[in-house]
Amino acid sequence: MGGVLDILMFATLCVAILTGFPVVFILTGTALLFGALGWAFGAFTPALLGALPPRIFGTMTSEVLVAIPLFVFMGIMLERSKIAEELLETMGRLFGSVRGGLAVSVSVVGALLAASTGIVGATVVTMGLMALPAMLRNRYDAGFACGTICAAGTLGQIIPPSTVMVILGEIISAAYQQAQLAQGRFSITTVSVGQLFAGSLLPGLMLVGIYILYQLAIAWARPDLAPALPRDARGRVTRAEILDALAPPIVLIVAVLGSILGGIATPTEAAAVGAAGATLLAARRLSPARWPQLVALASVAGLVTLASLFDLRLGRAAATAGERAAILGAAACAAGLALALGHALRLTFRTGVLGGVARSTTTITAMIFAMLIGATLFALVFRGLGGDDMVHAALSSLPGGAAGAIAVVMAAIFGLGFFLDFVEIAIIVIPIVGPIILQMDVDPIWFGVLIAVNLQTSFLTPPFGFSLFYLRGVAPREVRTGQIYRGVAPFVGLQLAALALTALHPPLATWLPRVLFGR
Incomplete structure (x- = not known):
């Protein structure tokens, strides 16, 4: 009976999520319903739920996960400090003489904000309010402009430091430990969030480069899509203005990311530094x-x-x-x-800035931790019904060994991205498939980076891509929803190309962690 209930449990979860009801309640309710059904049919032992309180306690006291509210605080405070406005205005004037220059400036600003804030919603909304009217005013194609802004806004999920990488690092680390124990290894090797940050840096920068090359190529091939700015609209930008716009985010990036990659601070300590630095930058604007x-x-x-x-x-x-x-x-x-x-x-x-930032930070952090607890309960019941054995048998029987299993998992994550956001996919799917994949002697950092690049597409894929909703909310009325969907399609393809390059050339994800951490 357990072999039927575990499949029904996952199918029920997928259908219930499409109703739009809060995911944390769906996770918890599905777990309790099928736990009770499993107990009634003798396929589930309630004693397994005794592992839930220690796991919740471990989640709430995890030093690594303390970085989540700190990074969220840093990102929201930086959004209030108006740093994006300065960057967009300065970069727009700097690249305005080039065809597609405004699009390039949006990608550059998106990369800088990704490495300093990591908050997708704030980045997309800010650039949608400032850059989109300027691009439309200068005769940019609406779809191309919308796609550029949505894609640049999602860079915060792959370029460290980012909240999703902290969550993913904790989940991958736990999955890797389970995989080693299942293989009979009792001298366990761990994976740190800092290693995952290092592994995602080169693929993230590569993705920025791919975006910019595409924008310049399409502007050269079709000048009507992204013309250069007229001479009177460019203005002059001085070195002092460039330095004043670039210095604050670069100093913060060096302080936060540099201290993590240099081994000077843990991600949590660096997040505290970032939160303090963001507060100082906000005061600079006030x-x-x-x-x-x-x-x-x-x-x-x-x-x-x-x-x-x-x-x-x-x-x-x-x-x-x-x-x-x-x-x-x-x-x-x-x-x-x-x-x-x-x-x-x-x-x-x-x-009133601090109060608003604190409230937003509390709301987002509570949502993330509530979903982590709900996913823990779901995973316990799913495993108790024999779901992990079913998944293990399915992945192990695929042709192509580890490569075939990873391809199927990546395809499943991409498909789920049409309906779920990155946090939901990470905390539901990875604990189930991660230990099984990592038992196939797959490098955990490479696997984690592949997941992170794949999860990034969930922000752009309709109908539930969050970046699409963020931009739709602030875009002018003349910009149609169909134009937004059309504009992001090429960038989804570019993200899949970056995923394929990282999959085919693992050193993109493993070289820097090996240099910095000896792994």
Whole structure:
């Protein structure tokens, strides 16, 4: 009976999701319904649910998952800091003389925002409000312009740091541990979020390059789709303006991503740095005073310099006079950083920005963790009904071995992307198929990056692509929904091409982690 119930359980989940009811309730309700049916027919042991409380506790106390609310806070705060507006205006004037220059500037800004915010909705809405009217005003094809904005907005899911990579890293790590235990290995090798960040960096940058090459090629072949800006509309952009627009996001990217890839900080510690930096940048937009940013930069530079030259550990009896002086200097730098951050928090609180960011962060974080808990319950019942054995047998019997199984899984994830978003796919599908695929001696980082690139297409595929809805909500009335769908189709194809390149050439995903982490 269990062999029938597990199939019915997954089919019921897929049908229920199409109703539009909140996924967390569908996951939980489906699990409870089929758990009760399995118990009634003797195919499920309720004692298995005893593993649920420890798993929930492990999820809520996971140090890695603490990075999720911090990265969400950072992204929403940066969206409120209006950093995207400065970037779009400056890059638009810089590339305006080139055919397709506005499209290229949108892709460049999308990549920079992806590496600093990682929030797809905010990026698409901001560029839809600012870039789309400018592109239409300069006779860009509506479909091409919409596709460019939607595709650039989704880069936050593959270019680290991103929330989906944190979730995916935790799930892939757990799946890899299960795979090793199933193979009889008890000296377990783990996969960190930092390794997954490193693995996704080159494919993400490659995707940006593919977008830009396509935009330049289509503008050259069909000048009517993306003409250059008229001379009087370009204006001049000075080096100072370029530096003023690029410096804040680049400094934040180096501080957050550089500290993770350099092994200086964990993703959670780097996310905290990013949240503090985003708050300082928001305060920069709210007040003409520049001293908080200067004090913060000087304090951080002082702390990094002192930490690299001296042993700053406290409570050591054998500390030299120079080390004691360095500790006092580090304390002064910490006080300066606290002063600057306190000023930024007070300013954002008084203007109402901090409260709005905190509410949005709480809502998004609660949604993600609730789905993680619901997916945990679903996975427990599904496994209790023998679903993992059914999936294992199905994947193992496919022709082509590991390559055939991965191809089927990628096709299934792409198909689910038409109806589910990335979080739902990651927490429902990967715990089921991940341990089975990784038992086939597949590199977990490469597999994780393939999933991340594939999941990115879920934002662009109709009818439920989130980027399409975000842009539809802010696009002018003359832009038809059909034009948006037509415009994103080539970019979906480009993402699938990037997926194929990464699949055929695994070093794109494995080379950088091996260099940085010795893996």
